[in-house]
Amino acid sequence: MICTLLRAVRCTERLHGCPGKPWFLPHSVPHRACSQTEPRWRWGLQEQNTTARPRCIWGVTQRSIWTQVRSPQSAKEDGSKQVSVHRSQGGETVLSTSQKVKEAGRDFTYLIVVLIGISITGGLFYTIFRELFSSSSPNKIYGKALEKCRSHPEVISVFGEPVKGYGEVTRRGRRQLVSFIEYKKDGLKHMRVKFYIQGSEPGKQGTVHLEVKENPESGEYEFRYIFVELEPYSRTIVVEDNRS
Incomplete structure (x- = not known):
């Protein structure tokens, strides 16, 4: 029975990869009755199982310590990130300045367009x-000449009223332009x-020719002549x- 337990313990040590000393204490060496030694071997196996868990826990602890050892490097990385953020903030400042320049140029362009x-x-x-x-505009001169033609008796007798x-x-067939x-x-x-003028008499149409001259004293136009030419x-x- 004892030999069987020793073989089981050795197999367990080989499985856990722990060569060398056995996990149980030397108190299991004395030869006693199986009823007395068997509990101790069981206790040794239980101790082996309980000590295996702390090794796993210790492995986790070692990993946590390893990450804590790397924490200064992560702190440096955080510092580099802060520096990059600071640089990016500086870049944003430069970008905002360029945007201000663009907005100023855009406003200047809008101002030029508005002025134009x-x-x-x-x-x-x-x-x-x-x-x-204006008294010197062609339309104004046209209106004055038309009033003179309407009030002229020979024009009324030839073309009829109203002129x-x-x-x-x-x-487009509109008669609006005065040459x-x-x-x-x-x-x-x-x-x-x-x-051109036209009255109530059918088939009669006349062409009015006139010329105005600037008065050197008043700066206004004065009529030199007004002629009505009957086309047919x-x-x-x-x-x-007034040419004489």
């Missing part, structure tokens, strides 16, 4: 005001305007002539 739009709008308003309300005026015919030519002579501005009859009606 304001200048174009101002030019359009000035042109509209000059064409409609209507219109400009050049557009591609005119501006030029300078002897340092003074001149303008020639042409438009080759007749000319002189409404006003």
Whole structure:
């Protein structure tokens, strides 16, 4: 029985990879009765089992100590991470500066676009005001000449009342454009305007030719002549002539 237990203990030591001294104490060597020694051998086996667990636990403890030994390296890695984060924060600062520069350039571009739009709008308003309300605009001169034609007795007798005026015919069939030519002579501005008139008499249509000259004192235009030419009859009606 004792030999069997010794073989079992040796097999157990070989399985656990612990050569050398047995796990049990030397008190198991004296030869006693099987009833007295068997509990001790069992106790030795139990002690072997209980000591195997602490070795596993000790292995875990060694692993934990090994990780704690590596903790300074992890601390260095944490430090490097902090440095990289700090650098990234510095990079963000540089990026924000570039963004500010881009935003400033964008605002400057918008300002230029707004100024160009304001200048174009101002030019359009000035042109509209000059064409409609200025005394030197072609439309204003056209309106004055048309009133003179409407009040002229020979024009009324030929064309009938009411006398209507219109400009050049557009591609869409509208009669809105008044043709005119501006030029300078002897340092003074001149303008020639042409438009058409038509009355109640059927088949009669006339072409009005006029010229205005700038007054050097007032700066306003004055009529030099106004002629009405009857197209089908080759007749000319002189409404006003100030060339002499």
